[in-house]
Amino acid sequence: MSWDKYNEARRKAKEASQKLIKVADGDKSVKLSSSEKSDAKSAVKNARKYKWLFSIFIVLAILACATLPFGDTLQPMVDNLLKNNNEVDASLTNAVTLVENSDLQIHYVDVGQGDCILVNLPDGKNMVIDSGSETDSSATSQKVIDYIGSTLLDDGEIIDYMILTHPDSDHLYYLPDILDNFEVATIIRPYTFYVSDGKDSNDSTVEQKDEVATKELNTLNQLNSQYGYNIQLSSKNSKSTVVMYDFISRIYTETYGANDTPATIDFPVAGKQIKGADYTLTFYSPVDPNETYSSWNDYSCVMVLDYQGTKMAFTGDAETKVEREILDNQDNLPLPDVNIMDMGHHGSKTSSSEAFVEALNPEYAIISCGEGNKYGHPNQETLDTLDKIGVGVNERFITAESGNIIIGLGYTDPNSDASETNFGIAYTGDKTFADTRPVKMEWWNVVVTFIILEGLILLVIIPQIIKATQKTTKQLKKVTKK
Secondary structure (H helix, E strand, O other), X not given: OOHHHHHHHHHHHHHHHHHHHHHHOOOOOOOOOHHHHHHHHHHHHHHHXXXXXXXXXXXXXXXXXXXXXXXXHHHHHHHHHHXXXXXXXXXXXXXXXXXXXXXXXXXXXXXOOOOXXXXXXXXXXXXXXXXXXXXXXXXXXXXXXXXXXXXXXXXXXXXXXXXXXXXXXXXXXXXXXXXXXXXXXXXXXXXXXXXXXXXXXXXXXXXXXHHHHHHHHHHHHHHHHHHOOOOOOOXXXXXXXXXXXXHHHHHOOOEEOOOOEEOEEEOOOOOOEEEEOOEEEEXXXXXXXXXXXXXXXXXXXOEEEEEOOEEEEEOOOOOHHHHHHHHHOOOOOOXXXXXXXXXXXXXXXXXXXXXXXXHHOOOEEEEOOOOOOOOOOOOHHHHHHHHXXXXXHHHEEXXXXXXXXXXXXXXXXXXXXXXXXXXXXXXXXXXXXXXXXXXXXXXXXXXXXXXXXXXXXXXXXXXXXXXXXHHHHHHHHHHHOO
């Protein structure tokens, strides 16, 4: 049943009709041959057949239009057809159940446009990775302090590891407040350094700031001497911001324990690991500590936490340049498939390149960003990348929508008889699984849209086709009955 066949039927009917009109009007001079009568009969048959065909097509187009309001319902069904969700071991559960039944918990605290990650490790140790938002907020800072006190530490406990991925304020702002309120044993910081700007600000004298800058220079010289680095202090790896001074000045005076032991200050490098009971945190960047970058984001350390085979990637704000360096270094340090990925730079298009995300191959994604942020995070390109690898709306969590997000590794579902444990994800916000992006054309959308557009065009010409066909049919009937 093709358009060409329909046109052929109409052509024969038209040729016959030129004679049929005269015959039907009683013109005795016009004679029809037996073959012309046969063509006329075929034309009548085909005209009827195609009239019904196009009527059915219109009904289908109308039904297709009727499915559009149910796109939100149909899309998960399509996703389930394309991806067998029965193979995913993660459980969506409430926060209390997850914390009570997990060996290791990771908390993404909703700090607006920024990052704050708290980790409860199974051997009783703990970790703070970044803590900041785009602007300093005493209310948000207190929220972080209270959260640490209630979920990360028991009375008298210390923070075992504090990791700053890079020195931008949206990752750094509340770390000085945490240092003021809690004791920290080990501080891991990036290869970026404070330099004095020669100004008196933030209740610090120029002399105090110069003293901190001198300590930074001594630290840099020690790194070069101890590890054979050749890091040169320049405008590309040094800052003189107030928030960086607050952090750097505090870490040099930080002590912990009854004996006021000075905190260990350490730096990341690809291949370094933090190991404990059944868990390993591996650093994948910086690949080369001597490297200098034009973007502060690229000083971010990228890490993968592995707990009994369940893996979680932390990427800070590392952009595509660092992602390429990590990919190029896979002969030395291969990237693993991970269960969950913290998307780089709050879901910005400058991070989370398709090659990098495919290499990590996550099942779930976490994006930490502020509601209605001016940057448009998460970016459409990042969400498209996640869609492409099968991490759809139901497999990604965004703090702007879901509030605080808790992940439990080694999670045991109390309502399940399964002996194996994997991971669970919970959230505390009111909004979750919301896809507020413009409607994206999935494959079924394209098919439906094509049918609708074609149907709309046919609605314009079909009445004319039917009218002409009916006229020809009446004429043909008169003659073929003779």
